[in-house]
Amino acid sequence: NAGVMQNPRHLVRRRGQEARLRCSPMKGHSHVYWYRQLPEEGLKFMVYLQKENIIDESGMPKERFSAEFPKEGPSILRIQQVVRGDSAAYFCASSPPGQGAANEKLFFGSGTQLSVL
């Protein structure tokens, strides 16, 4: 059973370009979470999605950032017009349907390291 798959592992963009980060959750998981880890900082929650729905985007910057989790295919975190401050590691996590995370565990991917030149 493959784990949470994120790609690309490393992504380099110039200022003003778009970045698309992909996350394929574990098989059977329908809940996806995105976290960001800025250099020398802790992990911060960004957004929680279920299939075709955004449940909680309270941690997402209001502009330039968007996320989706379509019925088919991976979850996508999209950053438009990237700036140097977007350089960070972006982690995706998944969990199965019907569980409350308080008594279960999240499975994290290895992350995408975004570097903005």
Added chain:
Amino acid sequence: DAKTTQPNSMESNEEEPVHLPCNHSTISGTDYIHWYRQLPSQGPEYVIHGLTSNVNNRMASLAIAEDRKSSTLILHRATLRDAAVYYCILIRGTSYGKLTFGQGTILTVHP
């Protein structure tokens, strides 16, 4: 979510037990205590969790104080691969996977 306090860093020797403390004096009755760890250049990895009773799994043990205001993650025999940042996180019983990561404890394991 209630706040947790952990030492910034700890050191251990290989093959020795490690006790990683966590204080959570404002924990509520429905808060679960979770531990995750993050190895260098990797995503966080679940270690263990519990509510009131002590818990054991293949990776570690979790000892929870009777008043639940503190807990200790126990690695019975540290290996070099256990060198990581360890996070103690409280998750409310009605919550979902919106974890609040603090700074964690950086564990260094010496050969």
